[in-house]
Amino acid sequence: xxxxxxxWRQQGPDTPGEMTEYRVSGISEDMSFLEMLDTLxxxxxxxxxxxxxxxxxxxxxxxxxxxxxxxxxxxxxxxxTTCQLHMRHFEDGDTIDVEPWRAGAFPxxxxxxxxxxxxxxxxxxxxxxxAPTGSAPEAHATAVPKEAADLAFEHAECIGCGACVxxxxxxxxxxxxAAKVVHLNVLPQGAPERASRVRNMVGAMDAEGxxxxxxxxxCATACPKGIPLTGIARLNREFLRS
Amino acid sequence: MLMAxxxxxxxxxxxxxxxxxxxxxxxxxxRSSVGKKAVMAVSGLLMLAYLVAHMLGNLKxxxxxxxxxxxxxxxxxxxQPVLHHGWFLWLARPVLLAxxxxxxxxxxxxxxxxxxxxxxxxxxxxxxxxYATRTMRWGGVILGLFVVWHILDxxxxxxxxxxxxxxxxxxxxxxxSTWYGGGIYCVAMLALGLHVRHGFWSAxxxxxxxxxxxxxxxxxxxxxxxxxxxxxxxxVPVAVMAGLVR
Numbered sequence: 001x002x003x004x005x006x007x008w009r010q011q012g013p014d015t016p017g018e019m020t021e022y023r024v025s026g027i028s029e030d031m032s033f034l035e036m037l038d039t040l041x042x043x044x045x046x047x048x049x050x051x052x053x054x055x056x057x058x059x060x061x062x063x064x065x066x067x068x069x070x071x072x073x074x075x076x077x078x079x080x081t082t083c084q085l086h087m088r089h090f091e092d093g094d095t096i097d098v099e100p101w102r103a104g105a106f107p108x109x110x111x112x113x114x115x116x117x118x119x120x121x122x123x124x125x126x127x128x129x130x131a132p133t134g135s136a137p138e139a140h141a142t143a144v145p146k147e148a149a150d151l152a153f154e155h156a157e158c159i160g161c162g163a164c165v166x167x168x169x170x171x172x173x174x175x176x177x178a179a180k181v182v183h184l185n186v187l188p189q190g191a192p193e194r195a196s197r198v199r200n201m202v203g204a205m206d207a208e209g210x211x212x213x214x215x216x217x218x219c220a221t222a223c224p225k226g227i228p229l230t231g232i233a234r235l236n237r238e239f240l241r242s
Numbered sequence: 243m244l245m246a247x248x249x250x251x252x253x254x255x256x257x258x259x260x261x262x263x264x265x266x267x268x269x270x271x272x273r274s275s276v277g278k279k280a281v282m283a284v285s286g287l288l289m290l291a292y293l294v295a296h297m298l299g300n301l302k303x304x305x306x307x308x309x310x311x312x313x314x315x316x317x318x319x320x321x322q323p324v325l326h327h328g329w330f331l332w333l334a335r336p337v338l339l340a341x342x343x344x345x346x347x348x349x350x351x352x353x354x355x356x357x358x359x360x361x362x363x364x365x366x367x368x369x370x371x372x373y374a375t376r377t378m379r380w381g382g383v384i385l386g387l388f389v390v391w392h393i394l395d396x397x398x399x400x401x402x403x404x405x406x407x408x409x410x411x412x413x414x415x416x417x418x419s420t421w422y423g424g425g426i427y428c429v430a431m432l433a434l435g436l437h438v439r440h441g442f443w444s445a446x447x448x449x450x451x452x453x454x455x456x457x458x459x460x461x462x463x464x465x466x467x468x469x470x471x472x473x474x475x476x477x478v479p480v481a482v483m484a485g486l487v488r
Contacts, residue, residue: 069364073368097366099364103359103360104360169371170355170357170359170360171359172356202276211357213276213447213448214378215375215440218370230454233446233448233453234450236279236450237449237450237451238450239276
């Protein structure tokens with residue numbers, strides 16, 4: 001496959017960036033999107049140019065490190081992470097626009113790398129259970145109803161990639177925060193801190209400058225892990241009852 | 243003893259509360275984005291309930307001038323003899339005004355926040371979400387302006403061509419007989435339908451009553467309500483313009 005790429009290049013947080021055009025050839029349709037970028041970077045390095053910076057880690061769709069907006073869609077045209085997006089979803093000769101996650105709370109570090117520590121600070125404000133650490137407790141010591149366990153697992157799937165923020169027209173982190181709050185609040189272990197958790201996490205989310213939810217549903221469409229939009233309704237309910 | 247005190251939370255070391263009194267529940271609600279949306283949802287639902295009653299009352303126009311004018315007069319007698327003539331309406335108006343103002347102020351503040359949260363737009367822009375969702379903000383502005391026009395037209399009668407006090411039937415026919423009177427009304431009612439279509443389901447989501455089992459039913463209810471309201475309201479100017487109501 002031969003492709004034309006238009007990639008956002010930006011030297012540093014305070015320098016202006018722009019879309020820069022590159023041509024890559026000999027791309028196999030079995031390559032992942034990141035492998036395609038690796039191919040481009042190898043060429044750039046051989047030419048003595050600065051390679052395109054992008055975040056990546058596990059490359060098997062579970063860590064949440066990678067993420068870029070491809071043709072206006074977070075993680076590209078398939079509902080998966082960028083590392084699991086294969087080039088067979090593109091046509092030979094395509095022009096592909098690649099941009100970083102865009103949000104006030106996600107400043108660009110370089111090229112396609114953004115600082116997502118705002119999400120970590122939301123977690124830090126309540127996305128945990130304050131309990132004595134030590135050896136793992138006996139698994140059956142606390143009975144968890146099947147329905148609650150399923151719901152918690154569904155929301156615990158969130159890998160914190162930030163695609164929801166990138167896809168939302170308001171740059172809102174509601175789906176992320178919903179996933180983290182619901183995951184813990186529906187479990188008996190999370191119950192004692194249920195009210196303070198949701199209040200603190202929503203407060204932290206607002207303080208980071210994320211937008212509000214206008215229920216457009218773009219987040220849930222983009223989420224590679226399928227966190228449901230109704231999770232946000234559950235977050236709202238938790239917040240209002242606190 | 244030492245063990246016990248080690249596990250005890252040291253109250254002195256806790257993060258100190260913000261200086262002054264802690265914010266009241268209402269202030270905390272208004273300050274958070276989620277709480278402000280809840281205020282929008284409640285005020286929106288209040289206005290929606292009023293609109294349903296308003297629309298049903300409007301349909302009396304099809305039973306003739308006496309029926310509609312009699313109904314309008316009866317509205318002023320609600321609560322009598324406890325309330326004086328017209329007091330019920332004067333009690334309802336501040337409530338509705340408060341709903342409109344809080345809804346608008348919250349929408350403005352939330353929109354400002356939303357626009358600030360995405361300072362740089364994507365170069366590759368894609369059409370997002372439904373038409374109703376995308377037009378919520380400007381549709382809301384249109385509706386706000388329409389309310390002002392509507393009150394000047396049919397409550398204060400300032401801009402009404404007939405301006406016969408106590409004869410709403412005649413005023414309605416006179417207003418809708420002009421191209422602008424009917425036109426403004428029809429555009430506003432279409433905007434209302436779109437606003438309710440996204441707004442009703444959105445309110446359910448915001449107030450946390452939505453869940454995967456109810457989602458489809460709530461969306462259907464929002465569509466049905468929007469359609470019913472728009473059709474009901476539109477039937478009056480359409481009937482006037484078609485000459486069925488004169």
